[in-house]
Every structure is written in structure tokens, then in C-alpha cells.
Amino acid sequence: MRCFLTILFLFVMCPSLIMCIGPLKKTEEPIDPGFCMNCHQGVTPGIFQSWAESKHAKKGVHCVSCHVDHQAASEQKSMVFPEKCGECHKKELADFRKSRHSIGFDRMRIQGEYLGIPQEIRAAFCERCHIIQKRCNSCHTSHKFSVKEARGPDACGSCHLGPDHPHKEMYETSLHGTIYKVTQDPERAPRCVTCHMPNGTHDSSFGIARGPAGTRTEVVDLKEVPISEEEVAKRRKEMIGVCSKCHSKRFAQEQLENADQVKEEGFQLLERGKEAILEIEKEGLIFPPVTERMPHPTEGRAMVLADPQLYIGTSHIERLFFTMFKFHNIRVWKSGYHFSPAYTHGQGWAEMQMDLIDIKEEAQKLRDLFKEMKK
Amino acid sequence: MRCFLTILFLFVMCPSLIMCIGPLKKTEEPIDPGFCMNCHQGVTPGIFQSWAESKHAKKGVHCVSCHVDHQAASEQKSMVFPEKCGECHKKELADFRKSRHSIGFDRMRIQGEYLGIPQEIRAAFCERCHIIQKRCNSCHTSHKFSVKEARGPDACGSCHLGPDHPHKEMYETSLHGTIYKVTQDPERAPRCVTCHMPNGTHDSSFGIARGPAGTRTEVVDLKEVPISEEEVAKRRKEMIGVCSKCHSKRFAQEQLENADQVKEEGFQLLERGKEAILEIEKEGLIFPPVTERMPHPTEGRAMVLADPQLYIGTSHIERLFFTMFKFHNIRVWKSGYHFSPAYTHGQGWAEMQMDLIDIKEEAQKLRDLFKEMKK
């Protein structure tokens, strides 16, 4: 049956498709789009099929429309950059450039965490997501570029997940995510884009106050410049505008203010953990001492607690703080705004309290052991 | 298109809907239901749309049927309580009152864990789920109140999840949950309500022997009174009645008895952890000592191991026991009854064995360190 369809395609539909596409060619040297397809529907049928089902195919946007020519497309790591997509999708590109997505790769490359891991494996870790700066198909997956797929929570969740930013998990365990999962109806319950990219904007920072990797309490813009209180208030109002589609403004405001308090509480716990470690450092009880370690890629020979702290080669007590700040505190406060009690509490607040127990007792033991050794 | 539909609704369907609803009004002062709708379909279209798709809308149950009048509805934290729903849904309310769901909020308010966390953040944690005592729309989500949605495992899973009661995760990783996920057919595989709320009962404790928060081996009823062996046997028989729709009675009984044994093994491991800590306490090696801590909200200045143990301000060794009893043992035995090998083993039994290693070695180290310090 599939064989038959392929034959049908080759002899009937393909030429007519090519005829349709023909007059739309915009490249300087006219390239026959059938050139790519004749071969690629055989050697990479998955790509071909996805494209054939795309709106691009219907509108005559074909291989060379984006990949320029066959040589360019077949070169190592040939990629189509947002600028290329923006030739047609102007507003989307302009919005995208306002978002943190558009600086994701550049910011990654100056992070200590990135610089601290072997070059050959960065590709499998960090770059697989941060490449979003250079690839519209991070969300609009190749070669169908389906708007429906890109709008679903799973598109966002392919990067926004895991121990240090479990947006996907928090959403899925909230009532919002639960109802959306069950109904698949964005009018019945919000998905990520409902609140963060309303009305199709590609500026994913709509209505939220940005923070660098979500680890500081201060609110900054794309250039890391603190945002004014007025600007923060304006964004809160924008977000409440989204909520109030289904909730009363009063209720929405209460919920977000409650999340503000949860955030504040989490950061207070974090400070208590930090204090305990700073005391121990003053007493010279950190092992290995900072002077005997590999220097931090961006901060040098300093003990770094919280962003941009690393999880490599530190002492045990700093490592305890790393999980406290990077995994547990982030769950507390981000989950506060995403309304997932399981993440706010069991995987967040309770873990932070237990981290604090461990950090404080570890500090005391380091003292006791040290005193003994000095005897 | 949507604009057109809205206009169509306003001019054609809305008046006819109101006419339909009109004669059903039962409030003492006749209120025009169109009063709410005229405004709310604009200001909170999500609520309006959900209601419009509900069986309530079809049957003429409108805003004021439940919210009494506009003033009551717009007051802070206006809620519709189960008693209101029970005016129509009598049997459901009666069943619900037999279930632990109906005491969820009251029981939460006397728990040490609740009392031990800041007031301003309890709302984001505990209350979001325990409110089920006061809200039928915990499961029958507003304002569609879909029976289909409430019967799905995701409705239950929006609260029954996370490290200390991962019912959702255990079910989803069992063969039962897997087949239901794939087929979405409750005749092919059970979902939560198949076993726990069969035949539409709203007494969610059907066929199971209740235990307070699942942390004791004893079996008690809603008033915390131990249940007789005969009653326990009767409930087991009821549950086997459910299983035997698809399995032989003999097979079902074997499986549940196997789960009984798994539960017993888990609690035995727990006791070994407890013993190691109690010895250390007798030797005066707990830090901080109980006398120097904030008292436990319900147990006072006592070391509490297992329910109602807290995760705040204890020693490291008690904290190790907290995760052993609250996270890992619960997974072992609850997963035993939910047939998820991943949770029973990898996330349960194996973790408990590792907790025991850590507790025992910690006890020994506290002893060694103490002996050194006394020298």
C-alpha cells in the first residue's frame, strides 16, 4: 500500500507539486526543487514525509527556499538560522529577539557550569537546548514545523524540565496541567503559551519579570539591568489579565501574591544555609580549601554559593548547598507560581528544610573533628 | 469565526438559553441568570465557556443556583461547599461523608507538619489539596463539573502524587496504568475509581483498610478507632471482588497477600532504623538535643520517629529516618498494592536499605566522634 502511494506520488503528485512550486522560486540561480526531492524521498523518507505534510509544502516553500542550495545543505552542521525564517516570518523574529530564548546560546557560553565540563560532551548536555537561539525548529520541529505541535506544552517541556528547572513537571502536576492533559482544550485550561506567549507573541517573557537563570531575587532585563518597580508592576498586571480570563482579578492577584511570599520564604531558608557555610569558611574548615582547588571558570579562586556555583570539585557542605539552591529552592518558588503543591512542598520546601539540617550538622561536625585534630 | 460565534450566542442562543433556564429558578427572590452571564461571558470567558458546555447548563443549573446571589459570589474566597452540591446530589454527598476526603481539611489542621510551616505559605502547600473536604470541584473541576474528567486517573493524581504518596506515579508505572493510558478504556484496565470508588460510590475508602496517612501498620476507621479483623477481612473480600472482574479470585488473593508481605518487610526495615536512632539518643548523642529545639507542634519536647515526625530542625540522623519512613517505606508498601515494581524496588526497598546503611554508620560515627571528644 505504501509502495503504491510512493509510486502514485512519483508519477502523479510530485510533478504537479513541482509545477506548483516552480513559479515561487526566489533564489538567484533557479534551482529545480525536484532535484532534492527525487533523491531525498528515498534516502531520508522521514524528512520528506514531514515536509510533505507541512504548510510549507502547501505554500511552495521547499528545500532550497531555506537551505539555499544543495552544497550548503550538505555541509557539516548545515543549519537554518532564525534570520532565514524571519525573511518570511518577520513579526515572529522581531518578537523572538525580545525574548531570553534569543540569547540562550550566548549566555550559556559564558556560564561557569558550561565552561567547567569537557568540551566533547557539552554538545550532549547544554547545547542541545540552548541552541534555541539559533534554531526556530527547537519548538517548530523539523520538517513539519507544525504550529499545533509548537503550541503544545510538550514543545516547551522538551527543554524546561529536570531537577534544576522542572517547569514541565510543575505544570503537569498542577490543576492547570491536569485539566489540559485530560481535555487537550486550551480554552478549558492554560498551557505554557497561554500565559507566557499569549496571542502568538514570540517574546516568551510576556508578563514575567526576568531573573538570570531564576536564581536571584532581583529582577533584571535582557541586558541584566534591574527592572524598575513600575515595570514589574506593569508586567504583573499583564499576567493578571491572562489569569482573569478564567479567574476573578482578585483571586488571580491573591494567588500571585501568595507565590511572592512562597518565593520570599524559600530565599530566606537559602540565606540560613549560606550563613552556616560562610562561618565554616571563616574558621578555615572547608575541604578542599579554595586555594587548593581548580579555580572557578568565571569567579577564580573564590568560594561561590548560589549562582554561578558549580557542582564539581567542591566540599561536601558546599555540594549540599548546591542542591539546596539549584534544585530545591528553584522548585519552591517556581512551583509557587505554577501552582503545583507536590513540587512546592514535597520536592521543594521539605527538601530545603532537610538540606538545612544536613548543612548545619555538617558544619558542627567539621568543627568538632577539627578541634579534635588540633588537640 | 469566534467573534461570529459570540455574536450568534449573544443574539440567538443566549436569550433562548435564559428562557429555558427561567422557569427552573428556585431562589426566593427571582434572579435573572442572564444578569451574571451578560457580564461574565466577557470578563471571565473561560468560566462561562466551561459552564456552557456542562450538564448543569443543559439542565438549567446556573450561576445563582450554586452561588446564591451576586454579592455572595463576589465576596472574598466565596466558595460553594459540598452541602450546596448535596442539595441535588444527595447520595454522592452521603457517600462522600463516609470517606477520608470529607475530613481532609480538619485532619490537616491538627498535623504537626502543617502547624510547623509559616502561615502565609500553607495555602500554597497543604491547603491546595486538603481543601477537598470543602470543595467537590477538587475532582469535578469548575465550571464544567465533567463526570468524565472526575473519573479519570488524572483527577485523583492531581493530589495523590509526589514523594510521600506517589499513587499517581505508582499507578502510571504499573501494568494497570500502562494499559489504561494506551487504551483509555476502563473496561480494559482499571483506573483509580475502578478499585477505590466502584459503581460510582463517593466513599473512596471502599475495599481498603484505612490507616492514618498510611504510616502505621494498624488499621483504623474514620474516627481513628482500630477496625476488627472481621471488618478487615470483609474489605479484602470486597476488593477481590473488583479484581476478579479480570483475574481469578485465587490470583487476586495471592497478589494482595504478596503485597501484605511486602508491607510487613518494609515496616521491619523501618524498625531497624528506629532502633539504631533510639540507642544513640539514650547515649545522649543526638544534635541538637531535643531539649534545645523548638518543641514539636503536637508532641512537645520529644524525639518523634515516624508519623507525626517533622523534617524541620532535627538532627541529621533523624532526617535520614524521615526520608526512610515518609518517602521510601510508603513507596514500598503502597506500591506493593499498586503493582509497580519500579516503585516497590528501585524507589522504595533499595532506598530503604541504603537509608539503613547511612543511619547505622552515622550512629557509629556519632559514637566515635563523641568518644574522641570525651578523651
Added chain:
Amino acid sequence: MRCFLTILFLFVMCPSLIMCIGPLKKTEEPIDPGFCMNCHQGVTPGIFQSWAESKHAKKGVHCVSCHVDHQAASEQKSMVFPEKCGECHKKELADFRKSRHSIGFDRMRIQGEYLGIPQEIRAAFCERCHIIQKRCNSCHTSHKFSVKEARGPDACGSCHLGPDHPHKEMYETSLHGTIYKVTQDPERAPRCVTCHMPNGTHDSSFGIARGPAGTRTEVVDLKEVPISEEEVAKRRKEMIGVCSKCHSKRFAQEQLENADQVKEEGFQLLERGKEAILEIEKEGLIFPPVTERMPHPTEGRAMVLADPQLYIGTSHIERLFFTMFKFHNIRVWKSGYHFSPAYTHGQGWAEMQMDLIDIKEEAQKLRDLFKEMKK
């Protein structure tokens, strides 16, 4: 309505079904298949219904075709073994016998981990999955035996999940799994069988180099005999053949070679953890000492690091290594090949680095404490 359908079935469809099945009976003593059904559609309606919807029912394969006779079927733990299924499904059985699935139960029974846990609970843990050696219905779930269900990623994921082999989680958090989840279209994105059981083969080891429980770097075959470099290269080529349906051969090769490097990095980290513990053991600082422990079920009185290490009754430092090798390293390298950055990094590499911090500091503390005690 259901009652009506049942009656309809009993009086109209059931006799005609039996008539259809009648002539197909192949058992030596002719058994009336209606004998089982008359009773079982009442006592186990779930089984009956699933079978009634199966291809088996349509083709006249009924209860006694597989269960031989009523007495055999009603005996304790009556099971239908792959050999029985293979009477009709010859190629599938032959393929299956080439796969590791076909030795899953036997291999489990000689594992220290299995031997080290109480007999009465092995059934709830290990056997529930490893029984795949003896049950085609591990994947083709009873009694519908749906090919569609067995081909879905959830069928594989009912066993291949959890802390020590999170294939399901890694797949679901990869772009492959994400697109499949959204589209449910195996032409759009691969599911497990696309790469591991292509073209319907039941040899699940297609295109991969087997390793015992995935814990050694060496590559061995079903008899644990190392595979030649040529054989490994041949399998890599086979796998790239699958990838290149959607990706260029060059891209596929790059990705798999990157995963090779990630794997190598993970195992290097593991060695550093092992070295630190072996030094401590030489210095006689392991508690409890190996000579005072229960012997390892297969290795005797020896310290075992990495496979077949146990998580029961060891020292804390060995326990730290257990989670490093069994949970975290496996995530690093398996996730490398499954393209899930969240598992490779946050739940893998970062955790391994933190394990290493903890192991090294623990080693140092054991030394310090020991020196004090010898003073």
C-alpha cells in the same frame, strides 16, 4: 444498555461465534470452547471482553487453544509459555530467542541483587518484569494481545523505567519521545521499536552492542562472550541505517559518536570514585569491614564496587558509589544514546560529580577520624 448488549451477545452472537470457532479446533480431544466462555463472560468479564476484541477471537483462537484444557488453566500459576505462542508465531519466537529478553528470568536468578532479598518479596520486585522470558504477554498484554499496544513505547516502558534503567523517562524527555507523544505517528518520530525492533523483529538487540545489565564498558553477546570490533562496527552501521530514515548518515554518526564520548567520560568519573574507595579499604577504614558482613551472595567475602554490587549492609562510602554507578552513570551514558539532555546532565553527570565530591570527602573524614582514634 450494557445489559442489553450482554443478552444480545448470549443469544445471537455467542452461538454464531462458537460455530465459527468450532471447525478450527485443533486439540486432540475436541473441547467445546463455549464451555469456558459460558461461565467466564460472567465471572471474569474483563478477560472475556479483551479476548472478544482480539484478533485471536476473529481467527478462532480460543481459551483452550492456548490453555490446553480447563484443568490445566485453573491450576495454580497456570501460564502460557512462549513455546505455545510459537506454535503459530514461529518467526517471532525464533527472533525472541536471539534477544536478551529470552534469558531475562534465568539471568535474574543468578544475580546477587535477587539472591540478597527475601524470597517472599522477590515476586513483587524482580520477577514482575524478568518474567518476560516466560510470557509473551509481558508486552502483548492479555487477553487482547494487541499488536498496536505492544508496539507503543508504553509497553516497553512498563519495565524499562526507574532509577537504574530509566529508558522510558529518557525517551519521553528526548525530542524523539516528545514528538511521538504529540503526534502518535511513528512515521514522524521514532518509538522504542523503531530503533530496537525494526521491521517487526523480536530480537530486541538489533543494532546495539549488548553489555551485561549495561554496567560494563566491554561489549558481550548473549553468552557473555566479548563481541569482535567488526561485529560492533556492523551493528553501529545497522543502527545508523535506522537513523538515516530521517537524518543524514553523517549527522547520525556524529550523534552516536558523541554518545560514545559521553559514555567514556562517565566511566572515567566512575573510576575516580572507585579509586578513592579502594585506597580507603587498603587502609582498613571500611565499616563494617568485609570480614564482618554477610557474604555477597555470588562474590563471597569481598568488597564489590560496580556490578554486581549490592545496596544492602555495606558501608556508607560504598553506598555512595552504588548510587553513582547504578543510578547516575547509567543515566549519563544511556541518556547519551537516547538524546535526553535532562537525564544526561541534571540527573546524570551533575549527580556523578556530586557523588565524587561526597566520596572523596567521606574518605578523608574516615582517615581523620581514624587517626584521632589511634592517638
